[in-house]
Amino acid sequence: MPPSRTRSAPLAIDMIGYGLALGGAALFSTKGIFIKLAFAEGVSTEATLALRMLVALPVYLVILIGLLRRNDRIRALLTPRTFLACMGVGALGYYVSSYLDFAGLAFVSAQYERLVLFTYPFFVLLFGVWFFGDRMNWKLLPAMLTTYAGLLVIFTWNLAVQPEGLLLGTVLVLGAALTFAFYQHLARRQMLIIGSGLFTCIGMSTAACLAIGQSLLVDGPASYATFSPYIWFLGLMLGIFGTVLPSFLLNAGIARIGARATASTASLGPIITIALAIVILGEQFTIFHAIGTALVLLGSSLFARLENRARGEA
Secondary structure (H helix, E strand, O other): OOOHHHOOOOOOHHHHHHHHOOOOOOHOOOOOHHHHHHHOOOHHHHHHHHHHHHHHHHHHHHHHHHHHHHHHHHHOOHHHHHHHHHHHHHHHHHHHHHHHHHHHHHHOOOOOOOOHHHHHHHHHHHHHHHHHOOOOHHHHHHHHHHHHHHHHHHHHHHHHHHOHHHHHHHHHHHHHHHHHHHHHHHHHHHHHHHOOOOOOHHHHHHHHHHHHHHHOOOOOOHHHHHHOHHHHHHHHHHHHHHHHHHHHHHHHHHHHOOOOHHOOOOOHHHHHHHHHHHHHHHOOOOOHHHHHHHHHEEEEEEHHHHHHHHHHHH
């Protein structure tokens, strides 16, 4: 084929991959609402995370056993070294990152948490450049600065109105964004070996065991006997709609379109979280929130467009 035709050939867009990533982002956006409702009932950070995992763990174990029993090729690929690598990566993305996020939500609003967490695509880009041989696209810098300007607007408003715990909460959620971004790069490498479904089951099962074990040490087994049916209902919703379904959708998206492209589809999440936080939690939404949110979404949308254009020109 002549070189000119190769350069002009349009890049096929994986609509299924983008659809999976968007679905995962939308469902993950409900997580902060369920967590805030659990905190309002007096449930600790550790117990809330454990409730999420108690619901999710049986689902992942059943699917894991089914995958291993009916697929000889997967069993052959799943060497002890690969299994341990999947456990470690899963613990980073679904235990360490989740715990930092849950802990941060104890200090900041669900809206602000989602917007701070929304910066993880930038860290995906930077980690790709620093550690995984990706090329830096300096045209993305204005988009990143626009997003952080929006966060600064909301941070400043919170600092003036509700400063207690704001800095700690912001640092914790940023830590969640950092660890989740690094997880996405590591996860893709494991999913290319054993597939997204098997990796998700191993990683989430590992994270679930760690989270449940931590809660049993911190809260004690007897604390669960005091939980009301409503608290268990919140745990069920958090486990199914805030964990199981979006984790499979997101990882399937990563496997099809890559970590950077998956991260660029997350703009739907903050909008859903903000709407739910206002309606269900009664959180404030001032002109400062509107300006800050608009800047965050503008910067992130610009980032996604430039990122996709760069992929098409690569």
